[in-house]
Amino acid sequence: MLIRVLPRLILGFEIAGDTPNISLTQAQANHDAYKTHVVNAKTPNCISNCSITWDDYAKSNTNGVQITTARSVPSNPNSPLLIPHHINIRNNKIYDMPEARIASLSTDYLTVENKMIYGTSKRTFFATSGISLLKLTNWDSNIDTSFYKKYVRNNTVYDNRSEIGWADKEIEKGHSTPSCPMETGSLSTPMNNTTSRPITV
Incomplete structure (x- = not known):
């Protein structure tokens, strides 16, 4: 499910991936x-x-x-970049996704709660996590530090791990990276252009 811009409520979905049908050998060959x-x-x-x-x-x-940015005119790469905001993802179940589960890129006013996420990230070569919030953004330039804009709460996240090496990092470093047979529950990175309170978990 791809979400670009505009406020959205994603409520009560169950999303099942294809990991059980992808062997470790197939994923390594990829x-x-x-x-x-x-x-x-x-x-x-x-x-x-x-x-x-x-x-x-x-x-x-x-x-x-996956939540990500979009151009205001998709056919024009020079048109303004629109930031997704006011995204609420609640009461969903996501499992067996070969790569990421919930991935947010450059998002503001985001809530991820009451979710069950398991069995993901095992076949990807991008080193993903159960919940990833990357390049969090201050869409409305709000500098009020008295409240939070991002919430990740009351989620059950388990059995999400990388079993394939991180391909881009291997190319960058010039050698193989070990797979990570460990839990990769959630990951967040610093916000861009903001002084508001960024996130609560």
């Missing part, structure tokens, strides 16, 4: 092919495997709910 494509694409005068087609990797890198 990981290796992706790394080859990325490295080849950066090679001058590349001859083969030079372009990356997302369709090749979607099966093992599928999200449950």
